[in-house]
Amino acid sequence: MKKKTTLTKIHIAPSTVRYDAVAARDSNEVGQILAxxxxxxxxxxxxxxxxxxxxxxxxxxxxxxxxxxxxxxS
Structure with missing residues (x-):
């Protein structure tokens, strides 16, 4: 007989780091990643x-x- 696996709930707090799309654009983050x-x-x-x-x-x-x-x- 197989043993049942019990799933445990994990609470993950929301990240305090926010993505700043304007700063990413101004620093050309996407272009640097592509290159x-x-x-x-x-x-x-x-x-x-x-x-x-x-x-x-x-x-x-x-x-x-x-x-x-x-x-x-763009």
Missing amino acids: GTRKRNGYSLVAFSELLRHYGVDVSDKGISKWEKGVSH
Whole structure:
């Protein structure tokens, strides 16, 4: 006979750290993450654009470059 597993409820307090989208945009956080991920995995801008397109994200290599440089915030 198998032993029953008992689930224990855990209370997790809400985080006091808040995400500041304006600060993230102003510091180009998303662009830095994109550039780091792309370069760490050895993708060119064109190859990364094609990879994203495969997953349903339609962005050109020029668009990725603008995000990485912080030129575009959209």
